[in-house]
Amino acid sequence: MGSATTATRRGTADTADCAAPKGRADAARNRERILNAARESFVIHGADASLDEIARTAGVGNATLYRHFPDRDSLVHGVMHAVTERIAERAEQALAEEDNSFEALRRFVFGAAAERIGALCPILSGRFDPMEPQCMAARTRVEELTHELIRRGQEAGEVRSDIDVGDVMVALSQLTRPLPGVGCQRIERFVERHVQLFLDGLRAPAKSQLPGHAATLEELRQDN
Template identity: 80%
Template structure:
């Protein structure tokens, strides 16, 4: 045994395990902060109290600032956290759900639970949407959503005249509060209206949609 190892052992310590535990604790604290910040931003907007966020997360202010040195860093972290979780929900739906429509349904409800429609209008001026980290997660969401739709259409369970943009618009709009109506008051209707939308996707379609399917290219801002 080396002298350093002997010293640690004599003090009742160990040469392994401490660093992984510290990293795991730090990762859990980071996730608690991001979850609390997401809820706070949905309810109070981008100027939500950082002290209250730390308190809700069950950590001290120093821990919050160690992970996120300022408000903009926290907002960036929340947006990446949410988009990554939505992408993971899509991947999980593709992997675990038996039926194509059930996979799309599971993903839509999971994505709505992340409240992306409420967050984006509040935070859009505080982070760069072309940031590589967020762009990568968004691209992954788009690809997985398109695959969910393609499978359901191929199985004859979803109408052929829709595209990924139609689903992305609906998820954004249905999780966005109405003007003058707080997020908490509108949340109880989200699942109801999301199910109405999903039923409208089913094939055979009872009516013909005007115009054409919304594509991602049309939704992206023009330079």
């Protein structure tokens, strides 16, 4: 009787152990779906996009959305952090996997543009604190990785020497931002074309002399 009871308890524990990782995996997938749906919805409809519609697009119930993100501001913060983290991951992958320094920079720039950061920031900037430690840490990571991509390209003679991280950040912000009076979905089809034009301008040897000087992050922050 004792051994049977022990076996039953062991079986129950094993089932619980299996269920817990599955539950966590399901929760992680739901969170990712919600963040992706929210990003798209914020880009198209703005910061006041319907949370009910975001839940439907993500394929989850409203209760699931609110379990992960109790209010709109927490969802906005989650979207911005997830986007910044993915951009950093794209930079790390490009540095690790590309032998050609310019191809690594190109891969990163296209990947960052795909996150639509230029469209998101103006829409959501009033709903999250960019100086919040988590945001600052993620942003610093992106900046340092971008600097490394540029440095490698310049050392290899593939990237023009008169640019800095700020130049890339400004271009990414502007090239992924819709024009006034033009919807995000309409401008989206032109983004890759204009990003490629920008990248061609980064190649060394330079075809022209740029006016002014390279845009550094420190200089950009002085205007805030």
